[in-house]
Amino acid sequence: MRDVAALAGVSLKTVSRVVNNEEGVSEILVDRVQSAAEKLRYRHNLAASNLRRGQRTKSVALLVQDLSNDFSAALLRAIDDTVRDRDVVVFSASLDEEADRERKLVANFIARRVDGLLLMPASPSQAYLQSEMAAGFAVVIVDRIPHDLSTDYVVVDNVEGANKATTHLIAHGHRRIAFISDDLTIDTARARRDGYYQALRDADLSIDETLIYSARTVEAASAVVTELMASATPPTAIFTARNTATMGAVSALRKLGLQNTIALIGFDEIRMADLLDPGISIVAQDPGRIGREAARMLIERLDGSQDHHHGIILPTTLLARGSGEIRPTSNEA
């Protein structure tokens, strides 16, 4: 910048003004500065600019478990779309349920002075963010309920969604309904299990712990279903509480030729669900909506809103496509 000023024969400040499109510089000088900048291939340094200004960096960070999961990818896309108008750019990273990684990345992003954080927490407690928030750092928790931290968040009604799925299966005559979720240390997994329990209780069905499974990957879920079906008393229906679990179940049932025999409802959309045979019934969330709401909340904080923190709980939609409407064939019901 100094070189540009020298070449243009003006002061540093004038160059600064031109670069920032500030008013009150004669056109002659603007031209002179611009051509000097061009000649010297001058590139404005936002870091230095922000340093002096002490202002926003116009960047935010999104931390999710797995960026290649459809849900998270849709979230990222929606967030990017929402903040783009304001010229805000977004960092993102995958946590893979590792709390350590979350802490490390958050520290990194804070050192980079991002304006805000959108977090799908891997950590059991986000209390460590309290002091950051007190210092003016904006945080919105997505997909999961914040723990030990008073902040904005956006989730879906997991208990209600799971209840809805389970009740739907019960209404179709099922009494042995398997539940396959993510690790139960995870908030959403527990909430969905609670919804499942609730539905069973409301129908006066007993809870059979041998029907409750965790499976983190598609392959693990597939293996679980295969195992379940080989048991002496297999379920007549399955509720998969995660998109990867649903994919695994679809795959396993198909391999076993049971896709039209065993009922299946999944939580969270999977691609092509309506084109499979049978179509896969899903309790759908709207990741685009979640992302937009979260980004909007973050932006409001950045705009200085001091409102009380609040959570948004979005509804889910049960999409009946066939697999969830299969009736039990065995006479044990």
Place this chain on the structure above:
Amino acid sequence: MRDVAALAGVSLKTVSRVVNNEEGVSEILVDRVQSAAEKLRYRHNLAASNLRRGQRTKSVALLVQDLSNDFSAALLRAIDDTVRDRDVVVFSASLDEEADRERKLVANFIARRVDGLLLMPASPSQAYLQSEMAAGFAVVIVDRIPHDLSTDYVVVDNVEGANKATTHLIAHGHRRIAFISDDLTIDTARARRDGYYQALRDADLSIDETLIYSARTVEAASAVVTELMASATPPTAIFTARNTATMGAVSALRKLGLQNTIALIGFDEIRMADLLDPGISIVAQDPGRIGREAARMLIERLDGSQDHHHGIILPTTLLARGSGEIRPTSNEA
């Protein structure tokens, strides 16, 4: 930082040393500084640090067309995984085939002094990056061939993949094969069409322009297929040169009840392809591999490699799953 130094009763430099884990500070002082930092809730400012060091910002940017597309999401994930070891964070954004957005975002990221750029270009020419690269900025083009720019890139062999798909269909008796791709202004779309042409020519089949379509979205592709099938001389096979086009075709064929009548091969994997009925035959790329190779190339540049720029052309794999092996039923063949 000054406050921390004051509270700890040491100099600025000592604090700096402690913060950066540099050697040669007595343990007593380390403790004193750390507790002072804690007390004052000191947060290191990486921007200021980078400013002085004139070093790398340990950040890179990935620009793709649509972050919610499976391919791009897998790319992002692979890149994040690859650079994480080096403590590098990644910005990402969607371009939606808008060249303007690409230019604007690139300028933004350069102002932020990202160390490198991974770009799936929307622009017809990337000549504008020449001067940046001359100034030491690292660029790797992914998925598409760079235009007017000598740089590293990673692509798959689109011509060969499309040829393979088309040849496969021809080998199964098809002579009227529709081609549905992205807009043909796009590099990969053209390359895939060329592969399609090549295969037709090699089989002495004439090219019928009425079988060539562009469709950017799933819905558009679905509409195209519906229209095609309603024509007087419908094709007996379809080659969809993009994952969204494949999804649209699957959907339309199914609605028409033609999924077991009309052959279909898609370029680029779609989820659940093997679980559909029939399974969808795909010319698969490996987005994980593409991302890893691209990130590796970028890292090598950041490590100062001055090697001649070069391109990596990865192979594709034809996965025969059923839909591509359907034979024509009409007797026009």
Place this chain on the structure above:
DNA sequence: ATGAAAGCGCTAACAT
């Protein structure tokens, strides 16, 4: 309308 000087938070180079 333009410029000079001071300083944002940090670290490299040189002391001590």
Place this chain on the structure above:
DNA sequence: ATGTTAGCGCTTTCAT
């Protein structure tokens, strides 16, 4: 082993 000084690239006073 620790401190001092200067300066990274920029913008904010406060002049002129």
